[in-house]
Amino acid sequence: MTTTTSSPTIILIAGHWLGAWAWDEVVEHLTTENFRAIAMTLPGLDGDDPGRAERTLDDQASAVLDVITEHGVSADQxxxxxxHNGANAPVSLVLDRHPELVHRVVWVDSGPVAMGSAVAPGIPEELAELPLPSFELLAQQASLEGLSTEYLARFRARAVPQPGPVLRQPIELTNDARRRVRTTLVCCSIPSAQVLELARAGHALFAEVANLEHLDVIDLPTGHWPMWSRPRDLARAIQTAASRAT
Structure with missing residues (x-):
């Protein structure tokens, strides 16, 4: 199909421990609506890559840009x-380097990162990778609401450890134009009103939200993995955001 600014190509990027497979149900709903939806796996999260534990944020950002160019995306299209989740760091780098290629960014229970931040700057250099923790520990950090036993088992079976360099690397951002890219927050485990309040208060995880010049919010109450707990509704939210005129 021919893409337009009213129905642009959609690239879906999952966060920690996840690959393109995490979006299967969402992609199915989006393609039913005749969107061109492409899910990708970030470098370091491909279990068949023997060098994956050495991949960096720069590798991940470059891979996103490669997918963008491979599918004919340009400033005109x-x-x-x-x-979602930990994809926020490489996507923030993409917005910093090539904001003109992005019609809109949709953060799914996530958001842009601030200059100089890192996911886990304190982890030791000798830690090559971080595997998916127990669900008991994970639930202390992110809501598992809406995930069935089947989905949890799938998550456990297919999760790929997160590369250490990606977790440790501080992000370098220099281009304020990234803040002018039209943005939608899909708020799931934390309501949008609370997210915006935290952003205004300068909370470290949300402070960059306060600097965005064109912001919409969509509330989709569920846990931190809405691509599994509410895939149809998430696809509809993404479709709504992607269709908004510039």
Whole structure:
């Protein structure tokens, strides 16, 4: 199909421990609506890559840009980027380096990162990778609401350890134009009103949200993995965001 700015190409990027497979149900719903939806796996999260534990944020950002160019995206036909969880760091780099290629960015229970931040700067250099923790520990950090035993088992079976360099690397951002890219927050485990309040208060995880110049919010109450707990509704939210005129 021919992409337009009213229905641009959508690239979906999952976060920690996840690959393109995490979006299967969402992609199915989006393609039913005749969107061009492409899910990708970030470098370091491909279990068949023997060098994956050495991949960096720069590798991940470059891979996103490669997918963008491979699918004919340009300043005249920009892309909608959808980023979940830990995909926020490489996508923030993409917005910093090539904001003109992005029609809109949709943060799924996530958001842009601030200059100089790192996911886990204190982890030791000798830690090559971080595997998926127990669900008891994970639930202390992110809501598992809405995930069935089947989905939890799938998560456990297919999860790939997160590369250490990605967790340790501080992000370098220099281009304020990234803040002018039209943005949608899909708020799941934390309501949008609370997210915006935290952003205004300068909370470290949300402070960059306060600097965005064109911001919409969509509330989708569920846990931190809405691509599994509410895939149809998440696809509809992404479709709504991607269709918004510039």
């Amino acid at each position: 920009p892309v909608t980027l959808v980023a």
